[in-house]
Amino acid sequence: xxxxxxxxxxxxxxxxxxxxxxxxxxxxxxxxxxxxxxxxxxxxxxxxxxxxxxxxxxxxxxxxxxxxxxxxxxxxxxxxxxxxxxxxxxxxxxxxxxxxxxxxxxxxxxxxxxxxxxxxxxxxxxxxxxxxxxxxxxxxxxxxxxxxxxxxxxxxxxxxxxxxxxxxxxxxxxxxxxxx
Numbered sequence: 590x591x592x593x594x595x596x597x598x599x600x601x602x603x604x605x606x607x608x609x610x611x612x613x614x615x616x617x618x619x620x621x622x623x624x625x626x627x628x629x630x631x632x633x634x635x636x637x638x639x640x641x642x643x644x645x646x647x648x649x650x651x652x653x654x655x656x657x658x659x660x661x662x663x664x665x666x667x668x669x670x671x672x673x674x675x676x677x678x679x680x681x682x683x684x685x686x687x688x689x690x691x692x693x694x695x696x697x698x699x700x701x702x703x704x705x706x707x708x709x710x711x712x713x714x715x716x717x718x719x720x721x722x723x724x725x726x727x728x729x730x731x732x733x734x735x736x737x738x739x740x741x742x743x744x745x746x747x748x749x750x751x752x753x754x755x756x757x758x759x760x761x762x763x764x765x766x767x768x769x
Contacts, residue, residue, distance in 0.1 A: 667705045674698045706751075714750030714761040716743045726750060728760040735766035742766050 678694045703713070714726050722729060722741045733744045743763045750761030 664705075664709055667708060668702075671698060671702050671705060674701060710754050711758070712752050714752055714757070715746055716761055716763060718743055718745060722763065722765045726752065726757055726760055727763050729765045730762045731764045732767040733764050734769040736769065738766040740766055740768055 675698055678691075678698065716723070716727060719738055720743045722743060727743070727750065730747055735744050738744055742765065744766050745764040746761060747764060748762040751758045
């Protein structure tokens with residue numbers, strides 16, 4: 590005890606009541622322990638949630654890699670019959686086939702090839718002479734003076750272009766008109 594303290598400091602303490610300071614300390618200790626347990630539980634839940642998130646992210650990345658890896662499976666399967674027909678054409682004895690038969694066979698394989706591309710939503714970009722030049726789907730390779738067509742109109746298709754779902758894969762190469 591502090592020698593300078595008076596007996597008045599102890600007047601409000603009742604010796605028959607339990608020690609209030611000890612009760613308060615015990616209550617505080619219980620609260621601290623309860624809060625620590627709650628905190629530990631929340632940390633564990635957070636750690637589990639983070640681990641689950643990481644696992645889900647890894648699974649999504651793996652699924653994405655597989656989707657990219659096998660994205661062309663459908664296209665490749667649909668092209669296999671075209672390859673088979675090319676191989677059959679190459680296996681024919683040239684001495685037993687005339688030029689018209691070869692050209693007819695090539696036309697059949699070409700048509701089959703275009704049908705497969707059409708099934709895959711590939712469209713041909715083949716502007717005809719006289720169409721207005723569209724820089725979004727065409728590439729002007731050269732300019733030709735023309736009395737027949739207005740300026741910046743297609744005069745000749747040099748190479749077909751292709752699009753996939755309205756997205757240009759390769760623009761059509763064209764010659765465009767210019768004034769004389």
